[in-house]
Amino acid sequence: MIKIGKVLLVGRANVGKSTFVNNVIGQKVAITSPKPQTTRFSIRALYEEERGKIIFVDTPGIVGKAKDYLSKRINEKTLQILNESVDLVLYMVDATRKRDFEESKVLGLVRKINRPKILVINKIDDPGKSFLPQYKFLEEEFKDVFQISAINNMHVKPLLDKIFEYLPEKNIDSEELPPDLVYPIINLDSKIFLGELIREKIFLMMGEEIPYTTTVMVDQIAERKNGITYIKARILTTNDRYKGMLIGKEGRKIKEIGSYARKEIALAINKKVFLDLNIEVDAHWQEMYY
Ligand SMILES: Nc1nc2c(ncn2[C@@H]2O[C@H](COP(=O)(O)OP(=O)(O)OP(=O)(O)O)[C@@H](O)[C@H]2O)c(=O)[nH]1
Ligand SMILES: [Mg+2]
Structure with a gap:
């Protein structure tokens, strides 16, 4: 028996969801950039170690006011992914950005997901621009809160320990991995x-x-x-x-x-x-x- 489960990443655009997934996995599975909505579709990637397997579901960042067609469609598609059955949700916020209506919108969506959740406050390596106090109130709502730096892999290990606590134990043989996992190995089908x-x-x-x-x-x-x-x-x-x-x-x-x-x-x-x-x-x- 090993721990195996699906972990959904949710957050507004640019908070560092894809950076987190890449750095945990140790290989680039999702592209990243300083521009919002770099990710355009959900990306499933596998993290494996002796404790078990985590299927991370990276999602496009939700924007507050989608103005153009593409952004609207990406938002709509992301909302659909939030309904997917997962074992755990990581709600990621960005400590270097003000909490605004966009964050309230994402929080509203996260509240509707009826699964265990962990609040992940990212980018704490940048103290010069810290809006951490604005996210303090969320600590009452989320039992598990982690302050991390996804880019430096800071405090990521204790977060992984907590993720594994939430994942169910299963028999590997009976567990099928999703067919659409991203493998960063480049071949003729990539x-x-x-x-x-x-x-x-x-x-x-x-x-x-x-x-x-x-x-x-x-x-x-x-x-x-x-x-x-x-x-x-x-x-x-x-x-x-x-x-x-x-x-x-x-x-x-x-x-x-x-x-x-x-x-x-x-x-x-x-x-x-x-x-x-x-x-x-x-x-x-x-x-x-x-
Ligand atoms: N300082 C700092 N920057 C970070 C950290 N994590 C990510 N970034 C930067 O934040 C920007 C956005 O990162 P992404 O991983 O693309 O963010 P995302 O949440 O996947 O964004 P979308 O796909 O657009 O929703 C990039 O320029 C990253 O280098 C961090 O821990 N600290
Ligand atoms: Mg992304």
Whole structure:
């Protein structure tokens, strides 16, 4: 018998949910960036150790006022995930940000989830910008409260101990793992994961609004005879102006994005990579995929 269960991460955008999951697992399974709603769909990833298995369900951050179509759809989809049956909920808040109506909205949603919950106050490594006192009142409502720094793995171990306390004991053989787990190992089927790695670079390297006009489609991954892994991908954006900005002066921007992504992929698979990256205008990709 081992402990095994599903743990759902909920919180507003940018609190550090994906950073937490990556650092606990010890590998990048979800992309992260300083921009809100970097995560666009739920990501299931497996943490394994001698005590058992935790299936973390990372979710897109909930935004207070979803203005555009994409953001609205992401919010709607996230609300559906909150109804999923899980063993435990981690409600993550960001100590470096003021508590505002958005946080109240998320708290309202968390209250409706009828499962055991742990309050996780993240980013306590940044005392200069601490709004910790604003979250103090939540300690009455949540029996278990952990102050952590997901980025530095600070105080994460006691939180993991507590998570395991909540998980049920099961017979491993009878327990099926979800089929849609993200494995950070890149192979010929890793189109979605590779697309995410490229999309992350757009979030990190482009100005405010551009990332929200884009998605990335990986069309082909092939092992070439010369030992090079060939990856063909397209960045979709919604109009020509954005396309121009993504290309940049003399094609510099797209080159930078491609080179950053290629280096990370090459390092991950320990092979030479050729990334054939193009930009396409498709005014309707959001309705197609979300
Ligand atoms: N100082 C500090 N920054 C952190 C910490 N955890 C995450 N961050 C930063 O916060 C930003 C958002 O992190 P993400 O992990 O992408 O946040 P998220 O909650 O998954 O965001 P969405 O997917 O947009 O909902 C990134 O720039 C992270 O580097 C932390 O413990 N301390
Ligand atoms: Mg995220």
